[in-house]
Amino acid sequence: MAVALNTLVEEADRYLNSAKIHDYCPNGLQVEGRPQVMRIVSGVTASQALLDAAVQAQADLILVHHGYFWKGENPCVTGMKQRRLKTLLKHDISLLAYHLPLDLHPEVGNNVQLARHLDITVESALDPADSKVVGLVGSLAEPVSPRDFARRVQEVTGREPLLVEGPEMIRRVGWCTGGGQGYIDHAVAAGVDLYISGEASEQTFHSARENGISFIAAGHHATERYGVQALGEYLARRFAVEHLFIDCANPI
Template identity: 45%
Template sequence: MALLKEIIQWCDQTLKSHEFKDYAPNGLQIEGQSEVKKILCAVTASQDAIDAAIAQQADLLLVHHGYFWKGEAYPITGMRGKRIKALIKNDISLVGYHLPLDSHPVLGNNAAIAEILALEKIEALDPSERNPIGNIGYLKNPMTPEDFKHYLTEKLGFETIHLNAEKSNIQKIGFCTGAAQDFITKAADMGCDAFISGEVSERTFYEAKELDVHYFACGHHATERYGVQRLAKAISEQFNIEYSYFELNNPI
């Protein structure tokens, strides 16, 4: 058992959440009971994840995609109202970390992708950032674009979408999980052969071709299911409390 406020304080300090300008509040978003015995983590605070937290009698739902995003309507009604009502009724805290959990060099989504893909010599995609959101890594041995596509599909469990460029081999790779397709321009500026993210836009097809950077869309959910698990495990080890992961495979 651990105090909620101690968990939040530890997470905020570990992830340096105060150093990020984000699209949603990081940390405690909905306050439940003050003591935490069990954590359920999930990529997104969907109704399914909330129902799983209730069923498993979790005290805290830890997510990457929480609530109160910039541009959202203020009234707590409809689908979001139902979700929040269920959390409050069951005294479950909602804790979300977005960009800080992408960026963290050990617990983050990008760190996990680098490890899964066995990328070496990790560096910042944008050297001007204090806490880099995207990264660059290198394959030990170059791959053809087609071989690299198959490699990504196998390693990440997602049918990778490949937008072709002219380069015949891939070794220097930019990457940023989620919806970072527009970072392909940064990858081009840094001389990358390819760029990996989760989603893809119509414009990305032309950018990959004209910038000569192979683009690989590996799934928003598929690229971001690792950070919350790493963070939940770290919390569990720090405070000696139970955690589990809820997976609802989102094909996007």
């Protein structure tokens, strides 16, 4: 069954409330392809590897978390950007991308989806007083050691996380997927035993150690695989179209 491209995009925009979220890139339809959609391919980043895989899968639309046209980037269509856009236009494939709207959503968002995979019960925003802080706070059913929780993360994500082991058992958790390591101070203020992000900075180690909490960097790509899959499944159910998630490996 096919659905009109405009109808699918309008529903995705509405569902994610994307028009009301200030971001570093345009959210929604970034490249327009054929007017009808029967097959969606989703992935974390609109890399050349994902585009080539989507062409092989005969996709009508590619749905991603990391799309194109970021604030401050060179606007010239040359090199890698030219090759990527040429692939989409040559094969008449649309590109649909959502960044912060896909981090924030209470059902299919990256943060909520990671919590479900790690069996964390969501309780509140990481900083309820600051809506610009993207992250959540929650709890585990039972206290676990930092190393045991790191093993759980490895089982879920399929990659060994970086662990800064704190002195306490873990019950209360704060997290922000992707490049959210800068929110560790908000996590400390929230009184967590563990903060999880995708990436780590040099100073993250010291913040965790000196504040007596554990920290896990589980990978930017690895922590942001789940939101786009959930959104793809939502759209597939809503419009009775096909959906295929393609995971292009990324160790970062």
